[in-house]
Amino acid sequence: MNEKTIVITVLLLKPGFEELIVPELASIIEASRQIEGCLVFDLFRLSQERSTLILHEVWDTREAYSRSPLKIEMMNLMLKSQAQPLRSWTVEEVC
Numbered sequence: 001m002n003e004k005t006i007v008i009t010v011l012l013l014k015p016g017f018e019e020l021i022v023p024e025l026a027s028i029i030e031a032s033r034q035i036e037g038c039l040v041f042d043l044f045r046l047s048q049e050r051s052t053l054i055l056h057e058v059w060d061t062r063e064a065y066s067r068s069p070l071k072i073e074m075m076n077l078m079l080k081s082q083a084q085p086l087r088s089w090t091v092e093e094v095c
Helices: 018-033 062-066 071-081
Strands: 005-012 038-046 049-059 084-091
Touching: 005 062, 018 038, 018 049, 018 071, 049 062
Parallel strands: none
Antiparallel strands: 005 049, 005 084, 038 049
């Protein structure tokens, strides 16, 4: 079954890493948007908690999400920044 895959990930950056990591993360996200199968890839930050980032991804299939060549780059960046993924969910569209 080929259904959209929607993933929400919340990251907690170590304080002080925000200005270093956000531009690099934005570059990876922009490149991901060009990958076939990527429908949406957005980055948000909590207004009151600037070191908490939220990634919102929508892929046309689970396979497209799984085979993204930039996942390793994203993981390396998270290791470099000592970011803690708070939670990651795959969600379903209800209406």
